Amino acid sequence: MIRQLVFVLMLSLILNTLAFAPRAAVARGGGRAAGLSMMAKKKREFPENPVAVVTGASRGIGRAIAMELGKAGCKVVVNYASSAGPAEEVVNEIKALGNGADAIAIKANIGDVGEIRSLFGEAEEKLGPVNICVNNAGITNDMLVMMMKPEDFTNVVDVNLNGVFYASQAAFASMMPKKIGRIINVGSIVGQIGNPGQANYAAAKGGVIGMTKAMAKEFGGRGVTVNAVCPGFIASDMTKDLDTSALLPLIPLKRLGEPHEVAGLVKFLALDPASAYITGHCFNVDGGMAIGAT
Numbered sequence: 088m089i090r091q092l093v094f095v096l097m098l099s100l101i102l103n104t105l106a107f108a109p110r111a112a113v114a115r116g117g118g119r120a121a122g123l124s125m126m127a128k129k130k131r132e133f134p135e136n137p138v139a140v141v142t143g144a145s146r147g148i149g150r151a152i153a154m155e156l157g158k159a160g161c162k163v164v165v166n167y168a169s170s171a172g173p174a175e176e177v178v179n180e181i182k183a184l185g186n187g188a189d190a191i192a193i194k195a196n197i198g199d200v201g202e203i204r205s206l207f208g209e210a211e212e213k214l215g216p217v218n219i220c221v222n223n224a225g226i227t228n229d230m231l232v233m234m235m236k237p238e239d240f241t242n243v244v245d246v247n248l249n250g251v252f253y254a255s256q257a258a259f260a261s262m263m264p265k266k267i268g269r270i271i272n273v274g275s276i277v278g279q280i281g282n283p284g285q286a287n288y289a290a291a292k293g294g295v296i297g298m299t300k301a302m303a304k305e306f307g308g309r310g311v312t313v314n315a316v317c318p319g320f321i322a323s324d325m326t327k328d329l330d331t332s333a334l335l336p337l338i339p340l341k342r343l344g345e346p347h348e349v350a351g352l353v354k355f356l357a358l359d360p361a362s363a364y365i366t367g368h369c370f371n372v373d374g375g376m377a378i379g380a381t
């Protein structure tokens with residue numbers, strides 16, 4: 088009798104479980120689907136005054152980028168290696184805009200991982216989590232391959248490639264919790280088409296383009312886009328000694344670019360809602376140079 092009762096009880100338990108299982112599964116599935124659609128609907132947005140780190144912002148293209156982001160109301164970290172005075176000038180110009188923008192100058196060698204980590208630590212402490220990182224700092228040390236010493240090669244790679252890796256890693260760590268961020272790497276068309284005397288620079292800039300794509304794939308799931316902007320020849324200290332008469336015939340637009348023309352694209356990729364679905368791409372700002380001589 089007891090054995091029969093136990094059997095009936097077990098049978099009814101099994102039947103109940105089977106009867107409710109599909110409904111429970113639907114309920115669980117439905118819950119997850121609802122959760123996902125809630126997530127999809129939840130809009131991730133930057134704060135009103137996003138925090139932007141711009142490496143190498145004391146001069147040239149970096150300075151123009153810092154100013155553009157400042158004009159858009161960002162709180163800008165103006166990084167520099169040795170030009171403390173010019174970096175402070177950029178800070179003061181941004182603060183004087185009176186639009187809610189803010190700025191601080193931080194000295195750090197982009198090629199030194201320790202200095203980069205403390206830069207991001209200081210930026211977070213003083214301005215808040217980083218929303219935008221523009222890896223702009225760069226150097227040249229031109230030499231024909233047969234005369235290039237190992238240190239001439241590695242110095243350029245340390246700053247122009249390793250530095251972009253260190254800063255992107257630190258920036259992503261700061262962006263990850265909010266699941267939104269923009270990383271913009273300043274490459275060069277030399278990383279695509281090469282240039283005699285610039286094997287070191289071409290290697291580093293070509294590496295930046297590849298790294299941009301790899302990081303875009305890794306960071307996309309966390310709402311962080313990664314793109315590269317590749318200038319051609321832009322008027323700055325880096326190009327001031329070049330013989331432009333030899334260069335201009337190679338540029339369809341027959342002039343050097345201006346720093347603000349690079350900065351405008353960086354601002355679009357950093358802040359414009361229309362850029363939110365763009366990641367892993369490399370945009371040339373080169374007067375048409377990379378398409379070849381006309």
Ligand SMILES: NC(=O)c1ccc[n+]([C@@H]2O[C@H](COP(=O)([O-])OP(=O)(O)OC[C@H]3O[C@@H](n4cnc5c(N)ncnc54)[C@H](OP(=O)(O)O)[C@@H]3O)[C@@H](O)[C@H]2O)c1
Nearest residue numbers: 143145146147148168169170196197224225320321323325
């Ligand atoms: N100008 C062009 O035609 C051209 C073309 C293609 C790509 N680019 C790229 O665009 C970026 C900016 O170039 P630019 O023409 O504006 O150069 P620039 O006028 O020579 O300015 C270089 C900037 O990078 C900073 N910097 C250099 N080494 C650094 C380091 N180790 N750590 C931190 N900051 C460092 C400099 O800081 P200090 O003032 O403190 O030295 C300065 O702010 C570079 O990545 C460059 O390769 C330029």
